[in-house]
Amino acid sequence: xxQKLTLLFLTLFTLTACTSNATEKEESASxxxxxxxxxxxxxTTEESSAESTSEAPSEEPVAYAYTVNPDIFTIEPxxxxxxxxxxxxxxxxxxxxxxxxxxxxxxKGANAIFFVMGQFxxxxxxxxxxxxxxxxxxxxxxHSYSHPVxxxxxxxxQLEELIKTNxxxxxxxxxxxxxxxAPHGMYDDNVLAILEEEGMVNxxxxxxxxxxEQYMDGAALADIMVxxxxxxxxxxxxxxxxxxxxEAISSIIDxxxxxxxxxxxxxxxxxxxxxxx
Numbered sequence: 001x002x003q004k005l006t007l008l009f010l011t012l013f014t015l016t017a018c019t020s021n022a023t024e025k026e027e028s029a030s031x032x033x034x035x036x037x038x039x040x041x042x043x044t045t046e047e048s049s050a051e052s053t054s055e056a057p058s059e060e061p062v063a064y065a066y067t068v069n070p071d072i073f074t075i076e077p078x079x080x081x082x083x084x085x086x087x088x089x090x091x092x093x094x095x096x097x098x099x100x101x102x103x104x105x106x107x108k109g110a111n112a113i114f115f116v117m118g119q120f121x122x123x124x125x126x127x128x129x130x131x132x133x134x135x136x137x138x139x140x141x142x143h144s145y146s147h148p149v150x151x152x153x154x155x156x157x158q159l160e161e162l163i164k165t166n167x168x169x170x171x172x173x174x175x176x177x178x179x180x181x182a183p184h185g186m187y188d189d190n191v192l193a194i195l196e197e198e199g200m201v202n203x204x205x206x207x208x209x210x211x212x213e214q215y216m217d218g219a220a221l222a223d224i225m226v227x228x229x230x231x232x233x234x235x236x237x238x239x240x241x242x243x244x245x246x247e248a249i250s251s252i253i254d255x256x257x258x259x260x261x262x263x264x265x266x267x268x269x270x271x272x273x274x275x276x277x
Contacts, residue, residue, distance in 0.1 A: 064270035073204040074234030075264050086235040086261045087269075088112035088253075089205065091143055091181060094120055094129040095241040101249055102133045108253045110263040113203075114138055115181045118145035118165030127172045134173040139266035141179040142166055142200070151188040162194050178271040179203045199273025206230060208238030210245045218247025226255030235261070 065081040068074075075087045090101060093114040105112050114133055120126045134140050144150065144161045153161070162180065170176045180195055185204045195202050207230040209215040215224055221244050225237060237252075239245045256263065 065268040066264060067270050068201050068203050068236075069234070070202065072206070073236050074206055074232075075236055075269065076234050078270070081268075082262055083233045084260055084262060085233065085264045086231070086237060086256050087264045087266070088237055088239070088249075089115060089141070089181070089203075090239050090241060090245070091115045092117060092147075092241045093143075094126045094133065097243055097246040098241045099129050099132060100246050101241070102136055102138055104246070104249050105138075105253070106136050108250060110253050111265045111267075112138055112263075113141045113179055113266045115141040115143035115179070116165065116169060117143050117147055118161075118168045121165075121168040121172060127168070130169070131172045134175070139179065140169050140173055140175070140177055141181055141203070142169065142177040143181050144183050147183040149184055149186055150182055150191050151186055155190045155194075158190055159194055162191075162198065166198065176273070178273060179266070179269075181205075199271065201269070201271045203236070205238035206232075206234075206236045208240075210239050210242050210248075216242070216244050218244050218251075221245065222248040222251035222255065225252045226259065231256075231259070231261075 063078070065078055066075050066085070067078055069076050075085055077083050077085075088105065088110065090098065090112060093116045098114060102112070102114065114130070116130055121130060130140060142162060142165045145165045146161065148157075148161065150158050150161065166176050176198075178200060180191075180200045181203050182191060187202065192202060207228060209224050209228075210221050215221045225231075225239075225248065239249070253263065
């Protein structure tokens with residue numbers, strides 16, 4: 001009888017031990033599976049995160065920093081750009097002095113807009129000059145085809161003056177002008193409508209002197225352009241393709257900088273027809 005009880009006890013003990021071991025093995029296996037699933041989930045998440053980072057869109061194009069005030073034609077900052085700036089512009093290009101002026105401006109580490117008269121680009125030599133100036137990094141503007149008083153013309157005649165020059169500039173440079181300067185600073189609603197259709201910016205100036213007899217001298221011109229009462233934040237300086245302007249431009253740049261003005265890169269001035277690359 002004792003032997004039977006002992007045998008029964010051993011059998012129950014063995015079954016209990018086996019059941020316990022099996023349960024532990026199942027729990028261990030379950031724990032292992034869960035660990036593997038967590039690891040795989042973590043790896044998947046990390047891979048997804050890495051893919052998301054690598055496929056993130058590139059930065060947006062650089063925004064324009066400046067705009068032209070349509071009423072007084074100063075160059076004004078957008079948001080946090082510096083307001084202590086001046087813009088160099090040269091009308092009646094390209095003639096004898098445009099290329100030399102451009103070379104000096106570039107050597108000084110500055111920039112400018114050269115406003116061209118379309119009729120000059122009918123000459124292949126002048127077309128090559130404006131191409132060179134553009135390749136040096138300068139903005140090429142439209143100054144009409146024949147320099148008329150635009151309000152005296154019909155809408156169709158005004159349209160031809162602007163479009164013909166835009167076409168000639170594009171032939172020479174591969175780009176259509178973004179900025180327009182009316183001859184004599186005179187324009188009307190028809191001109192503004194054409195500019196809107198073409199996506200161009202109307203740009204007169206704030207001051208200039210190189211067509212006045214007393215300033216047809218390099219030293220005199222350099223002095224007045226820097227020391228005039230009209231120099232202020234956003235000044236839009238009008239100059240021309242003239243020998244005395246070529247003589248004065250280096251001193252003008254130095255003088256403006258000495259007074260704390262940064263010279264605006266025209267590519268950073270907004271216009272409707274081109275995004276900054």
